[in-house]
Amino acid sequence: MFGTNKTAVTVTVGGAAQTVTKVTDTAVTITVADGVAKAHPAKDLVVNVAGKGNAKVADSVSFTYTGSVSGITPATGGIGGGTLVTISGSGFDPENAGVTFSGTAGRLESATFQQIKVYAPAGTEGAATIAITGGTGFAAPDASSLKYSYTATNVPTVSKITPASGSVVGNTKVTITGTNLDNIKEAKIGDVTCTKGL
Numbered sequence: 175m176f177g178t179n180k181t182a183v184t185v186t187v188g189g190a191a192q193t194v195t196k197v198t199d200t201a202v203t204i205t206v207a208d209g210v211a212k213a214h215p216a217k218d219l220v221v222n223v224a225g226k227g228n229a230k231v232a233d234s235v236s237f238t239y240t241g242s243v244s245g246i247t248p249a250t251g252g253i254g255g256g257t258l259v260t261i262s263g264s265g266f267d268p269e270n271a272g273v274t275f276s277g278t279a280g281r282l283e284s285a286t287f288q289q290i291k292v293y294a295p296a297g298t299e300g301a302a303t304i305a306i307t308g309g310t311g312f313a314a315p316d317a318s319s320l321k322y323s324y325t326a327t328n329v330p331t332v333s334k335i336t337p338a339s340g341s342v343v344g345n346t347k348v349t350i351t352g353t354n355l356d357n358i359k360e361a362k363i364g365d366v367t368c369t370k371g372l
Contacts, residue, residue, distance in 0.1 A: 175229070176202055182224040187237055188214050208287035211241030211265030212311040241265025241315035246304065249321055252329040255296035259322065262289050265315055267308030275302040275322065297324040330354045347371060 176183055180197040185204050196203040202221060214237045221229040243263035251257030259280070261273060264287060271285035273292045280292035290306070304320040332352040340346030348368065350361060361368045 175199060175226070176221075176223055184220075184222045186220045188212075188218045206237075206239075209239040209265070210267045210287070210308060211239050211313045211315055212308075213238040213313065238313070239265055241306075241313060243306070243315050243317050243320055246320045246322055250323050250325050251294045253297055253299055253324045253326050254329050254331075255294050257294045258283060258291060259294050260289060260291050261304070261306070261317075261320065263306075263315060264288055265313075266290055266306065267312050270307075270309030270312070272307035274305045274307065277303075277305075294322070294324075299324050299326045328354050330358060 176197050176199055178197055178199065180194045180202075183194050183197050183202055185192040185194055185202060187206065187209065190207055190209060192204040192207055194202060194204050216231045216233050216235045219231050219235060219237060221231065223229065241264055243261060245262045247260045247262075248257065251259065259273075266285055266287055266289070268285045268287060271282060271290050273280045273282070273290055275294055275297055278295040278297065280294050283291035283293060285291070294302075300323060302322045302324060304317045304322055306314050306317050308314065330352060331354065332350055334351040336349045336351070337346065340348065344366075348363075361370070
């Protein structure tokens with residue numbers, strides 16, 4: 175049925191095109207592309223043969239992408255949150271990725287099938303439980319191997335901001351007073367990033 179011309183056969187899983195590597199009359203071999211960790215039932219599997227149309231896929235046929243985690247960097251951050259954490263692995267959901275730290279969601283920076291970058295939320299000193307989330311049907315990979323700890327050592331603190339108000343047009347020079355502020359990357363008021371001055 176499939177013939178022997180692999181250029182005449184296309185395969186998609188969940189709408190994503192796969193690489194056909196070999197075709198015989200009774201079998202099609204593919205190299206599966208990156209995907210989101212989830213199960214795909216028969217309706218998500220499409221095998222098309224040029225001039226013949228789509229193959230009928232038995233209801234019992236399915237394909238499941240399995241996800242995994244391989245590392246987290248850095249493995250520690252301050253209790254105030256804001257540490258940019260990189261989680262590596264496979265099967266992540268780029269469109270709907272999320273990470274929780276002991277149940278509290280971090281702020282997502284970026285996500286691909288193999289990597290998630292997220293800002294850790296504030297937490298309490300000690301180990302945090304990491305969980306990875308995704309969209310409907312997402313089969314979350316086991317993240318129990320990821321070790322992330324909150325530390326209270328050298329955590330930046332803010333005790334005062336002067337002045338405490340300014341014009342909506344900006345350009346107000348503000349002084350933030352506190353401790354351990356020498357390596358601060360950025361400061362925000364609301365969602366607006368401030369320009370670091372002298």
